Each structure stands twice: as structure tokens, then as C-alpha cells.
Amino acid sequence: MKKAIIVGGGISGLAAAYLLREQAREAGLEIDVTLLEKEQRTGGKIWSIKADGYLCEWGPNGFLDSKPQTLDLCRQLGADKYLLRSNDNARKRFIYSGGVLHRLPENGPSFLKSELISWPGKLRLALEPTPFVAGPPAGVDETLAAFGRRRLGKEALNKLIAPMVSGIFAGDPETMSLASCFPRIAELEREYGGLVKAMIRLARKKKREQKEGKVVASAAGPGGVLTSFRDGIQSLTDILTAEIGPDNILTGSGAVRIGTGSSVPYRVTTDSGEQEADLVVLATPAYATAELVTEMAPDMAAVLRQIPxxxxxxxxxxxxxxxxxxxxxxxxxxxxxxxxxxxxxxxxxxxxxxxxxxxxxxxxxxxxxxxxxxxxxxxxxxxxxxxxxxxxxxxxxxxxxxxxxxxxxxxxxxxQYTVGHGKRLEALADKGAAHPGLFLTGNSYRGIGLNDCVAAAHRTAAEAVAYLKTR
The missing domain is CATH 3.90.660.20 (Protoporphyrinogen oxidase, mitochondrial; domain 2)
Structure with missing residues (x-):
């Protein structure tokens, strides 16, 4: 029987542990999965706190149903019957500007009527699909701020893009990488020459495919509705914890370092002892992962410490x-x-x-x-x-x-996916090749949301099973 150790009991580690066990079973592999979590509870930043009749989310409050893998995971767990969709009025979002709460416009007519963007700002936005707007600079990891000023204008940057970046990433658009934060936007500009042109072409394509009887998701996927559970988003991590089972989860057991094993590739030293494993998945934040691998892979640790x-x-x-x-x-x-x-x-x-x-x-x-x-x-x-x-x-x-x-x-x-983040990921992949069976997952790399964490866990589980097949 193969042994796998998952370090980190947040959504990334829990999903990776569960999916690894299920995918290994489907592949006919016998595997023993142990999850280590330094805190006395699982869930990481997902924590729904009930007090005085209120339900406060310590971290994220849900996930968008625009990507299928989280919904698929909920169905696998039998948790889909507990899902709670956000109220329809949650689609109304506002920006505070000039002493007024402005509703974000949802279409062309509402945009023209909105006073959030001045008429000069609207005219600048109208230039976006024209040849007067410069294309992306070659060979440059462009910041979100530089992209916003170049493509949409300074006012749109300040009133639309920057608040969105702070709302999603708590980030500074002057330092964040467009290609790493919003790779699809960068891809659309490269492919179609502009965002408006991309929207028009994609809308035409969707209409054409609908006429041909093809199943077509909307641009936001299947609805894009914020989704949680009646008792809070912690219900998902609680259900995962119960499904993995108490015998396979060690809480209050923090990993200290990862080293080379005696009869198997890896040895994990914890607060209370040592365990050896055929593979290790580190579902910890980049700064914590750096500490774990410092002795075994100092070059990887140095790159991980560059992620702020x-x-x-x-x-x-x-x-x-x-x-x-x-x-x-x-x-x-x-x-x-x-x-x-x-x-x-x-x-x-x-x-x-x-x-x-x-x-x-x-x-x-x-x-x-x-x-x-x-x-x-x-x-x-x-x-x-x-x-x-x-x-x-x-x-x-x-x-x-x-x-x-x-x-x-x-x-x-x-x-923070700051400028150079893509190069850091390339360096991690290059240096990680020297340590087969060691996998990094979580929101430090290719997406910070709950959906991104689940998608990364799917990829990690598949890569881990493929690795085990070679041993």
C-alpha cells in the first residue's frame, strides 16, 4: 500500500486528500492518506462563526457556480442538497464615488445613464476597440494598472478596476500582474485585439452555436451565482472532514520540515514525531511551504518566499x-x-x-x-x-x-500575484522536478478563490495518481 501525506487542512488540503483517495481507488491503487493540520480545527480560512444569532464568515463567504468542479465535488460528497444560492438582489453591486453609491452598470444603456464615470471617461472607454489604443507591450509582464490606463483610461482604472482588485485580491493594481491575476483577459486581448471586439466575436459565436443546437455556457459559465450553505461555507470543509474520516486527519499536528525518507522518498517531521510517505502534498501558504522545504530544497524555498x-x-x-x-x-x-x-x-x-x-x-x-x-x-x-x-x-x-x-x-x-509571478511559477516547476512525488497546491499559485483551490486539488490529485502508477 502506498502512503500519502497531505500537509494543511484548509479547503485545498481537504479537497486534495479526498480527491486523491477517490482517484486512486478508481485507478485500482491502494493508498493510505493522512492529513496533517497544525490547528485544532480543519477548514483553514474557511470558518463560519455563529454568535448571538448572527453568522459571520471569518474568510470567504461562498463560491461562484460558474466553474463546475466545486459543484461536482459537492455532488460527490452528497452536499449539493444543502447548497444555498445567493438572493437575486445580490447581483446589484455598488461603487462609492464622489459621496454617492453608484450601482455598477450591467449593460450599455445603464452605463450611459450612470454617473459613476464622467462623459470624458466614457468617451475614453469608447476608444477601447479602436486603433488609437495601443496593444499589449511585447515581452512585458504588464501590471493591472498599466493595462487599465492603456486599454480603458485612468478614470476607469481608478473607479472600476482598482476597486475590483482590492475586492478580490486586497491588492494594489500598480504591482499586480494582469497575466497572473486575470489570464483570460490578457488572452482575449491578444487573440481579438481588444476587449469589446472579443465580447462581440464571442457573442456571435455563442449565437451561431446555439442555432446549431450545441450546448453553450454563458460567458460567466452556468449562471455565475454566489453560492454557499445555510449554515455557512464551513459546511463544505466540515463535510469533507467527515468524509475523509477522523482516523486519517491529525489536528494539532503541525509539520516542521520535509526531508528524505529511508525506505520511501519522503520523511515528514511533525511536532510529535516523524512519518514517511511515497508522496507529499503541501497545501500550505507559500511562506509556510518555504519553511517546510528549506533544508531539502533551499532553491524552492527562496522562490516561495518571493510570493507576498x-x-x-x-x-x-x-x-x-x-x-x-x-x-x-x-x-x-x-x-x-x-x-x-x-x-x-x-x-x-x-x-x-x-x-x-x-x-x-x-x-x-x-x-x-x-x-x-x-x-x-x-x-x-x-x-x-x-x-x-x-x-x-x-x-x-x-x-x-x-x-x-x-x-x-x-x-x-x-x-499577491505581483509582476514576475509567472516566472516564479516556472522556477518552482523547474526546481520541483528534482523532487518527484512532492506536490504544491493551494491559492498561492494559480488562483485565490475557493473554485481555484478545488480546481488545483483536482489537478494535484490526478498528477499524484499518475506519479504513483510509475512507482
């Missing part, structure tokens, strides 16, 4: 619904950096999913920090609360103190 992380402080406030005068019919809002606010944005969590607040109350979740404001992670609790309240008063007119509050701090929250 952004801080994040998540602040949950609960209110009596009647105390908030404005409607909460939407997902929430993001704030451009130029507005000079303390927060990156606020989600109206109880409007997105049911069961997030007691009857007659609402739950708001604000984000602070990110790559542009890393020092905010060190603010004391009372100052965090003061700053968030100041923003909510300025933006939403909320003058009341919250009746419920929770603060969650993430000193190393989200990996």
Missing part, C-alpha cells in the same frame, strides 16, 4: 433593521482608494444570504487593510470600530452604534 501576502481585517457589525434608513437591496459596495476612506468596502451579508442575521436585524461585513494599507492590521480594536463606523456613517448614513460586532484579523490573508 496582503493583510486584511474583517469587521462584522449587526444592527436593528429599522435603524438603517437606506435600502440594503444589493451585494454591497467597494470604495476607490482616491475617496480617502478607511475601508475597502462593505458587504451586506444578510441581504446576500438568508440565515445570516436574526429576524429584524441585518449583518454588514467591512474590509480594511489590503496591500495598499498594510499598517491597518495593527490598529487596536476600538480604533478599528471607530474607523468603520465613520465610513458607514459617511456612506450609508448609519449613526447608531452596532448592537453586535466582531473583528477578525488576517496578517497574511491573500497571496
Amino acid at each position: 501576502y496582503a493583510t486584511m481585517t474583517v469587521v462584522c457589525f449587526g444592527y436593528e433593521r429599522e435603524r438603517i434608513e437606506r435600502d440594503l437591496d444589493g451585494f454591497g459596495y467597494l470604495i476607490p482608494k482616491q475617496e480617502g476612506m478607511n475601508t475597502l468596502g462593505t458587504l451586506w451579508d444578510s441581504s446576500i444570504f438568508e440565515n445570516r442575521a436574526p429576524a429584524g436585524k441585518v449583518l454588514l461585513r467591512s474590509m480594511m487593510g489590503g496591500a495598499c494599507f498594510p499598517e491597518y492590521i495593527n490598529l487596536p480594536d476600538d480604533e478599528v470600530i471607530r474607523r468603520v463606523r465613520a465610513d458607514l456613517q459617511a456612506i450609508m448614513g448609519i449613526t447608531e452604534a452596532p448592537s453586535f460586532s466582531r473583528i477578525f484579523r488576517h496578517p497574511q490573508a491573500i497571496p
